[in-house]
Amino acid sequence: MQTSQAETPAPADKKSKAKRPIIDCDIHQISGMEEIKPYLPRHYRELVEAYGPAYPGGMHFNGGVGGRMADAYPEDGGRAGSDLALMQRQHLDRYNVAYGILTGEGYGIQATINYDYAAATCSAINDYTIEHWLSRDSRLRGSVMIPKQEPRLAAKEIDRVGGRADMVQVIVCNGATLPYGNRYYDPIYEACVRHNLPFTIHVGLEGEGINSPPTGAGYVTNYIETRCARPSTMAAHLASFIFEGTFERFPTLRVVLQEAGVLWLAPLLWKMDQEWKGLRVQTPWVRKRPSEYFREHVRVTTQPIDEPPSRALFDALLDSVHADETLMYCSDYPHWDYDSPKQALPKLADALADRVYYDTAAELYGLPPREKEAEG
Amino acid sequence: MSATGQQRSDPRTASVEPRRPAGSSDKRFRAARVSEIPPGARKIVEVEGRSIGVYNIQGAFHALRNVCPHQGAELCKGLVTAAVVSSGPDDFRFEREGEIVRCPWHQWEFDIKTGCMVVDGKVRTKSYEVTVEKFGVSVEEDYVMIHL
Numbered sequence: 184m185q186t187s188q189a190e191t192p193a194p195a196d197k198k199s200k201a202k203r204p205i206i207d208c209d210i211h212q213i214s215g216m217e218e219i220k221p222y223l224p225r226h227y228r229e230l231v232e233a234y235g236p237a238y239p240g241g242m243h244f245n246g247g248v249g250g251r252m253a254d255a256y257p258e259d260g261g262r263a264g265s266d267l268a269l270m271q272r273q274h275l276d277r278y279n280v281a282y283g284i285l286t287g288e289g290y291g292i293q294a295t296i297n298y299d300y301a302a303a304t305c306s307a308i309n310d311y312t313i314e315h316w317l318s319r320d321s322r323l324r325g326s327v328m329i330p331k332q333e334p335r336l337a338a339k340e341i342d343r344v345g346g347r348a349d350m351v352q353v354i355v356c357n358g359a360t361l362p363y364g365n366r367y368y369d370p371i372y373e374a375c376v377r378h379n380l381p382f383t384i385h386v387g388l389e390g391e392g393i394n395s396p397p398t399g400a401g402y403v404t405n406y407i408e409t410r411c412a413r414p415s416t417m418a419a420h421l422a423s424f425i426f427e428g429t430f431e432r433f434p435t436l437r438v439v440l441q442e443a444g445v446l447w448l449a450p451l452l453w454k455m456d457q458e459w460k461g462l463r464v465q466t467p468w469v470r471k472r473p474s475e476y477f478r479e480h481v482r483v484t485t486q487p488i489d490e491p492p493s494r495a496l497f498d499a500l501l502d503s504v505h506a507d508e509t510l511m512y513c514s515d516y517p518h519w520d521y522d523s524p525k526q527a528l529p530k531l532a533d534a535l536a537d538r539v540y541y542d543t544a545a546e547l548y549g550l551p552p553r554e555k556e557a558e559g
Numbered sequence: 560m561s562a563t564g565q566q567r568s569d570p571r572t573a574s575v576e577p578r579r580p581a582g583s584s585d586k587r588f589r590a591a592r593v594s595e596i597p598p599g600a601r602k603i604v605e606v607e608g609r610s611i612g613v614y615n616i617q618g619a620f621h622a623l624r625n626v627c628p629h630q631g632a633e634l635c636k637g638l639v640t641a642a643v644v645s646s647g648p649d650d651f652r653f654e655r656e657g658e659i660v661r662c663p664w665h666q667w668e669f670d671i672k673t674g675c676m677v678v679d680g681k682v683r684t685k686s687y688e689v690t691v692e693k694f695g696v697s698v699e700e701d702y703v704m705i706h707l
Contacts, residue, residue, distance in 0.1 A: 246666060253663035254636055521664050526630040 203536070204281035204553055205524055206544040208484045209385070209441055209513035210274070210323075212316050213264035214287040214308045222307035227300060237300075238291030239392025243406040247519020255517030263517040264288070267319055274516045275322060278524040281541070282550050284324050284513075285316055286385055286441070290356040293331050294392025301330035302340065309344050317349045324548065326354035326383065332393065334370040341374035351548040352381045357416050357443065358388030360395060364423030372433045381482070381547055383439035384420055386413045417443040418451050421481065425455065428468040430480045437547060439482045442515065446489040449503035452477060478505050482547055484513040485539070486522040494529060507535055511544040587697070587704040596620070596703060599657055603635050606705050611694060613703055614639070614671050616657055621671050622705050623660070624692035632664040634691060642668070642677055 216236040220228055231237075247253060251263035255273065264270070275283060292304040305328040312325050327345050329337035344350055353375055361367055363384065375382050389409060390397030397403055398412045417440055424430060424438060440448075455473035463469065469476075483504065491497050504510065514522050522528075524540070531539060541553045590604045590613050601614040603625055610625035612635025627634040638661045641653035659668050659677060668677040674693040695706035 247664075248638075252632075253638065253661075254633065519664065519666065521630075523630040523632075523664075 202279055203540060204279050205512060205540040206548075206550065207274075207278075207280050207283045207514050207516070207524070208439070208511045208544055209286050209486060210270070210283045210516050211264050211288055211518055212270075212285045212312065212323075213262055214289050214311055214328075215262075216289070218265070218315070219289070219304070219307040219311045222310045223303055227303050236291075237295065237297075238289065239294040239394075240291035240388055242391055243409055245406060245519070250519055252517050252519055252521050255521075267316065270516065271320065274514065275320070280322060280524070281553075282322050282324060282544075282548075284326065284351060284544075284548065285312060286326050286354055286383075287312060287328055289328070290385070290387045291391065292328075293356050294358060294388045294394050296332070296393050298330060298333035298336060301332060302336040305330050305337075305340055306343070309340070309350075313344070313347070313349070324349055324351040324550075326350070326352050327380065329353055329355065329371065331355040331368070331371060332360065334368050338370040338374040341371070341378060341380065345374065345378035345380050350380070351550075352383045352439065354383045354385055356388040356394075357384055357386045357413060357420070358391055358394035358397070359416075359420070360393055362423030362427075363420045363438075364425070364427035364429040366427065366429075366432075369432070372429065372436050376433050376435050379435070379549070381437040381439050383441055384417065386417070386442040389413060389416050413443040414447045418447075421448075421451070421477070422455060422473075424480070425473045425476045426466050426469055428466070430476050431468055431470070437480055437482065439484065439511075439547070441484045441513070442486060444487060444489050445483055445485060445504060445506075445510065446491065446497075446500040448477075448483065449500045452503065474505075478508050481509060482511055482543065483509050484511050485528060486513045486515045487520045488522055488527050497529065501535075507538050508543070510539045511547070512540045585695070586707050587699070588707060589702045590622070590696075590705045591703045593698060593701045593703055599639075601635060601639065603633075604705075607707055609707075610635075611705060612660075613696070613705070614660075616671060620696040620698065620703050622694040622696045623669070623671060623674060624694070626692070627662045627664065627667065628691055629662065629665060629667055632662050634660060634662050634669065637661045637663045637666075639671070642670075 216231060220231060223231065255263040257266040257269050274280065287308055289308055292301050295301050308328045317323050317325050327341055327350050329340050331337050341353055345353065372382065388394055389412065390402055397409050398415060403409055403412060421440065430436060452474045459469065459473050491500065512524065514524060544550065545552055588606045590606060591602050596602050596613055596615045598615050598617055601612050603610060603612050612623045612625050614621045623635060625633050625635040639657055640659055640661060641656040642659050644652050644654055658671050660671055661668050669675065669691050670677060674691040697704045
């Protein structure tokens with residue numbers, strides 16, 4: 184691992200790194216019902232006005248202040264994530280974010296059985312995001328929110344807005360009725376591949392609405408338990424993609440795992456490779472070692488970065504998840520478990536830092552390469 | 560370290576070694592008038608290029624660096640509240656009211672009187688610092704003085 188040389192950066196080097204342009208793969212612009220209601224068709228608007236949004240979710244308390252950083256609320260009393268100027272001042276400008284991938288809010292709509300309402304709401308979220316965010320700051324890119332519980336409607340939404348240059352991925356919550364490698368979802372991946380869009384799984388809604396329970400042992404009581412259970416759901420999706428042969432059916436499909444942590448993937452990759460040796464004959468369409476599919480097809484975002492008890496352990500596990508190929512920085516701004524671009528991760532060796540903070544994401548999302556750093 | 564007039568008030572702080580021992584160089588700077596920080600209040604001041612939160616807990620002043628040792632957030636903008644303790648499920652008890660600050664970002668809890676994390680009183684763990692920098696404080700005439 185190259186990170187051993189990171190311990191003693193030259194002062195001049197450190198200074199130039201502070202100006203390093205970065206790509207942040209997870210920024211939550213607000214896109215709740217209050218914001219998107221004007222974009223709904225009349226009948227849903229009237230229902231929402233009469234009865235509220237009817238989103239599943241909210242079984243557990245959240246963290247921070249209303250789930251947000253306490254200092255991310257605009258001074259005029261607005262809601263966190265609602266004010267582009269504050270986002271620019273507090274995050275984009277301050278940390279030289281060259282590109283920020285917006286991931287939105289309102290994933291609860293992906294857990295309702297009302298497919299048509301889900302489709303209308305996803306369209307409203309996407310239209311609102313394009314008009315209120317993407318058109319106002321050229322650094323921002325959008326995620327296509329889809330009614331993933333009904334793959335044909337989801338594909339229609341991808342076809343509707345996924346061809347736009349400023350929409351760079353499709354996004355779904357981690358909570359699901361079936362693991363994402365299941366062929367039930369194939370219409371979604373056909374559309375992703377048509378528009379060359381990665382499919383991003385963002386944590387949330389595990390065990391909510393129509394989704395499966397948040398653990399194999401059933402429902403859990405506390406928010407902290409749901410957070411601890413998220414990797415197991417994400418692990419199920421990853422194994423599903425590999426052993427259902429999804430990447431064989433869709434050789435150009437890319438998948439992003441978001442916000443369930445990073446380092447737990449290391450023992451999962453070891454286990455999948457080990458099991459595959461003896462059980463390969465049951466899934467012979469899996470032609471390569473599982474970890475090879477992972478390296479080629481899967482990317483992982485950093486936040487909330489794991490904090491193991493030693494730097495040596497951190498470096499060894501980063502190496503085991505092939506961080507130089509797969510890891511992409513994200514902050515989760517303005518959510519309460521925000522990871523600072525400068526202080527969340529320990530200092531990485533230059534070559535690895537270039538990959539994690541910019542290059543891997545630029546390649547995945549088709550963004551321009553890093554500008555040469557300003558001198559000194 | 561705390562100060563009430565010239566007196567150290569809390570014996571618990573004596574067992575905790577601050578990373579910058581109070582009085583080591585002992586240059587004193589006026590941070591605020593005493594009347595600006597009544598009991599229960601805090602004021603964030605700039606002293607020698609350092610942002611510092613000055614807290615008044617029941618008449619005793621405490622000064623904390625306005626930087627969380629975890630990821631650098633402005634710690635002193637966080638909520639001041641109690642330590643929550645429990646003897647078992649569904650038992651919530653609130654102790655040391657007004658002595659705990661929760662960081663605005665990840666809600667890590669720090670004891671304002673010691674600068675230590677509530678869950679980990681050690682100065683350091685292997686992977687990251689868990690103590691907020693503390694400064695000595697005294698009251699001279701009607702000014703709160705910070706010692707750097």
